[in-house]
Amino acid sequence: MASTRIERRLAAIMAADVVGYSRLVEQDEESTLIAFRDIRGSVISPLLAEHRGRIVKLMGDGVLAEFGSVVDAVACAIAIQERTATSQELVAPERRIVFRIGINLGDVVVEGEDLLGDGVNIAARLEQLCTPGGVMVSGTAYDHLKGKLNVPFDFTGQKRVKNISQPVRTYALRMAGNEQGWRWRSQIIHHWPLVAPLAVMLLLMGAGLWWWSQGTKPTIREPAVAETAIGNPIIGKPSIAVLPFDNLGGDDASRRLAAGMTEDIITDLSRYRDLDVMASNATAAYTSKPVDIRAVAKALNVHYVLEGSIQRSGEQVRVTAQLIEADRGTHLWSDRWDRPATDVFAVQTEVAEQVATRLAASGGAIPEAERAAGRRARPEDLKAYDLYRMGQEEMAHLTKESIEEAIRLLEQAVDEDPKLARAWVALAAAQDLTMRYGADADTARAAAMQAIRRGVELDPRDAAAHATLGHILGMAGDLPRAQAEFETALRLNPSDVGILTSYAGWASKFGEPERGAQAADRAIRLNPNYSASAAGYYRLAYMMAGRYEDALRLVEHEDPLTRTRGGWVQAAVTYAALGRQEEARATVLEALNRYPDLTTESFALNSPGYTDSERQRLVEGMQSAGFPPCIKPEQLQAMLAPVHRLPECQTVSPQ
Incomplete structure (x- = not known):
């Protein structure tokens, strides 16, 4: 008997459904059906036609559509979410139609006009995992989007979904209008590629006229060939x-x-x-x-x-x-x-x-505009410059006494030459470092801010000045302006290892974990003799981007005798993420031997400096590694409110 040949093809599948559809129907069935039908006719169908998509099937509360291109599918999904939100601005919030959308690129089985198979199932599962008003894509879809659509993604982990044997890499598209955790409203400016032009102009103006005039995001160059990120040359340029x-x-x-x-x-x-x-x-x-x-x-x-x-x-x-x-x-x-x-x-x-x-490139010619763009102001006073260099050398010792001496020397340098911008920048960094050694945070931050603003004013084309300002703003909690300053620094000097290292540590806080990992790649390539503190930034960047194999290479190159509390957590989480549970458990035991009070709550939820998305990833990683979950009651007594708690630890209270 001749077998029937199954028709297959590669397709981008978009699954969308209405959040809380049953509740809406229960409250007012007729109005809900009319509202959904109107949105389908005035928003979804025209946008599908515009982006070369076709409806595979309609469900009571959703749509399954096929596209020949992932770019078209994601662009259509963004437009649907934006247009749907705009069309309902006058509707009461509790009555609005809100979609969740999942997108996958995969193999599908064709049965007439219908599509079946894992390619469709994964898109449907992603839609269920997606946040209301958002878009979630699979790893295969994300890989085909790189460099083709200027929108920001957050890596959201390897997810196990129903009826799919292997975990699915997932990425959430960061869109204005999505809930993004405890401090989402303070970080809405991060969604700059999708917000109104006026908001973009305000952000860019905050970063300075030069950056605004460029109009594109700086690129952190990835290797031109597929090689491991650690220590290999970037091929294809001098x-x-x-x-x-x-x-x-x-x-x-x-x-x-x-x-x-x-x-x-x-x-x-x-x-x-x-x-x-x-x-x-x-x-x-x-x-x-x-x-x-x-x-x-x-x-x-x-x-x-x-x-x-x-x-x-x-x-x-x-x-x-x-x-x-x-x-x-x-x-x-x-x-x-x-x-x-x-x-x-x-x-x-x-x-x-x-x-x-x-x-x-180009026969050795470099445009004069590029020559001028990154050129810093030259020092004019050799004595002031020598004092500045002496101050830098003292800073490198990283002791309380050396930082105090550095501040004294740098203050002399700016007294000798008040126009020496780089000395003001170094002075700001030294003032910021005093907080590590017990200085009052408000006083130190104010002094650092005053010095760095003077440095940027004197030399707005000094990339290090903008990066230092970005760090200080970030430490003060002003992430949107911090991100803008780092973007300016990367434009002015895309290969400065200090800037790349600092950005690698900040990128996931800006919602850019993939770019943080790319910055780590480039920094390691340009400085294979990186310090232990720099390795901490790189490991964090790789972890937040889900690149645990690269994080593991750094863990294995680290001397355990010099490993910090955070380093032990990073090592254990990395082993657990790679399924090496025996090594994860051994690392947890050694960490607890050194730090008996180390728990998931105390580190992941209550260490300063992490954003909500970073905390969530650390919580998941520490739970997987086997760290104790709850802060001990005696610790709670010594902690200042507010203390963030895990749900399972809410009943634990001070005695």
């Missing part, structure tokens, strides 16, 4: 390492000047999007050492190396620089400058531009 400039003067002032020149050249080069520039920490091991250029290039996965020297004699300086193609050992360019000492800052700009001109 990569360069700037070795520490040799100090031929011998004294500490010349040493600081040489170190400053190296870092400033790296900063200047990093603003060019066509160059991949290693961080100064990645090359610090080569200070004052004879090196094999080819070995250095191989170790750092770069194609080019820049090396040079600086010698100061009285009020004169001599600077040399040479650019080497590492594979063949060929000298592409070299130069020497004999200048007054005050011209050293102009020389470092010339070095950066000479290198960029030879290595950038």
